[in-house]
Amino acid sequence: IHLGPVVDPLPPRLGDPSRLPNALARGLVTWTAILGGLVLLAEVGAIPPVPLALAEAGIFRDVRRDGGHVALTFEPRGLWPSDESRFLFRPGDRVFCFTAIFAPRGAELALAHAWERWDPAGRWVETDRNPWSMHGGRDGGWRSWTAKSNVSPGEWRVRILTADDIEVGRVRFSIEPTDAPAGPMLVRKY
Template sequence: MEKKESGLRQFVRRHQKYGPVLFFIGGFIWDSLTLGRIDRLYDRTILCSYLVCLTACLYVFNLADDGKWKNTWLERYLDYLPLAIQFFLGGLSSAFVVYFSRSVSLSKTVAFFVILVFLLFANELFKHRISNKYLQFGAYFFVSFTFFAFFIPVLIRQMNTTVFMVSGVVSLAITLALIITIYVVSPSTRADIHLGKMLAIIASIYVFINLFYYFNLIPPVPLALDTGVAAYRVERDNDRYFVSYEKDEWYKFWRNNRFNYIYKPGEEVFVFSSIFAPTHLEKSVAHLWKWFSPHTRQWEEIEKIEYEITGGRDDGYRGYTYKNNMMEGDWRVEVITAEGLVLGVIDFHIHVDSTGVPRQLTRQAF
């Protein structure tokens, strides 16, 4: 007599076309609401468990067609594996969004969001959806790379290009070990994929991410710029900074200060920044002041001013620089690491006016 399927299993089978995508979104939303700091024990535990569970699910799922789990306790759960895989992929991908969203420089994270959207809808682009092993392992390598790019700097309390490269090598080694192990023990996997093609895809993703990092399209994780303001005055009182700046229109929610800065000759222009850094991570950062020359039509570097930060403060570690004798025109201040990697950009336009006054001057404590 044939065993009757449970209601949950029937539901999963009826909606198997959309289930993985919904579980990917579910994992993404859940972690976006619950994750906060990569150096918190909770965050590290959750993300580590996601990566371990994703690895285990991929191993079990890819050996299922070989009858490896027939007559075992795992057999009854095989139908749920595609959903679990997508949930853990969504959870790990959300880590990037949560920590990158701390940065005020959205232009520096657009590239990642493009990749994230691709991951989100890739199941509909591939004929076999989650059963496509090239998609499986490509997505696995991407999320493991991004995870270690955050995790290793927190563990060793250092952050530089070498550490980012090491993170990539660690994730590459783990991914290759998983692929080769499954390839060796699973006849169905050997029939489904060409090992050379799989390795080429993984290598391409590795090069792709490193090129993004090199060209500053991925911020130097796990640092992020929380706040960036072009201000008229910055005052420090004990552990608080009081920043006076002109607020922009309410509907320009993506900007802190008004783009047009009314400048009186001889006065100082301040740039204040608050940088998120994990606990005990020390790093030298700088404000790189640039002015757009109308003659050369290029950004000219005016001055670089460095200062130190030490991580751990929830609202970000703060600092400011200032300049006088400003020229009229477009200005930008890049917040950069010692290696020249960009955390974020504060841009504004200097309008020289000896009689003008700011319209909506606000004094805010940071």
Template sequence: MPVLKRRILRGVVWLRRHPGLVAAFGFVSGLLSFFLVERHEGVARLMAVAMLASWVLLVVERALSQAVSARFGFGLSPMLVRYLTQFTHQESLFFALPFFFASTSWNSGQALFTGLLGVMALVTIIDPLYFRRLAVRRWLFLSFHTLTLFALLLVALPLILHLPAMESYQLALGVAAVLSFPTLAGSISVPRWWRGVLVLVLLAALGAAGWLARLWVPPATLRLTQVALATEIDVEQRAPRQSLHSVDAGRLRSEGLYAYTAIHAPLGLRERVSHVWLHEGKEVDRIALDVSGGRAEGYRAWTHKRNFPDSPEGRWQVRVLTADDRMIGTLRFHVAPEAR
């Protein structure tokens, strides 16, 4: 058994000396899984399952250490556990980042969430920051731990269970809230009887805040691959006949306008989305449609709007939203005064 122990410790030392290689491996595996979603769905799902399995190992780490000690005569060293945790954080963040980068609407608050994940990923590969600044602050480390799992679940749940964006967000938020329980309980110094009540109240507040903040979180496995505005659609080709960026008010009233979108989603996923029409920032119409995943170029669908205000001139947007109002993308166009 001493030979096995030495090999394990040697592997830990190697990981410590080459954190960049570990992070690069995580990023490459994330990119591969991102492209495999479009080509080999089963392989991408296996990679997502592997990511979640690493988290299960962290959860059962203490029981696993006891089992190893009973079987081999030595437990898992603290150093091994520390680097297993760091490795899991690196793999999870670099696995999820390509999905979030592709689905983020960068002119919205979603950029802050994706940017935060990018910063967190960098922290995991800089040992002085990770071990001397982050890991020594228990509440900060557990918050980092929970947010990393939350991001991973937002990607993995649609891939593995084919859950729509809203259900995936609710389940991921629930798991994150439950995992934050030790952090909250350890941070409260009130008498024991009140502590449980206060922790439950704080968990409820955390869940409510997470739900309200959902508009800043990109729908990780959904993204627009093509958008267009047109006055005619080729139904056989399922494509717009001519893409427009502006239209005059007279033509708008007489012909109406199509909002055409191609939305990429994982194979097997069915999603309810909405085209929300806004005039000068004010919502004037909301049209729902269902999309199915699996097509590499995206599921092609459109909505046709014929009823417009008496004075439609000005700036217009068509926002493509999930069932829980998270933005997938935006189409913008301008309506000019009617030609005389």
């Protein structure tokens, strides 16, 4: 890159044309190494074979289809609430994990929500694994959700996994039991 006479007093030179084949060979070797490395990482499970991106994830009181949208119901807390990362659990409640995942059009994948709680022994313990299939991408991400009603107080997380157990993302939240009546609910459309 030539940045001008003040920064770089020497203008760019084309150089000796006989060096062009060597430069092309070095470039080919570099790109082959990069692509080979990506293939190797995909084969050993370090990266998913299809590019995936978590567009949205959260914990909610209820998740329902509403026409072309999904209605996400939650009890707002805090200054900018968007989900329930602190879930006040009342008898009969269900906890919903909603995710939207971007994937290339035409992709067919098996994914799962792995529900895990923090054990007093100092480790995450999987309590449930809810699989689903994803067929093709869509604007806004592929929307899916799972629910759980048998939860205990404490720290929880839901990991979004591929069939090869590669983590696409995760949602952390806490469960706190309460007998207090529910406050006003907000519904967010996605």
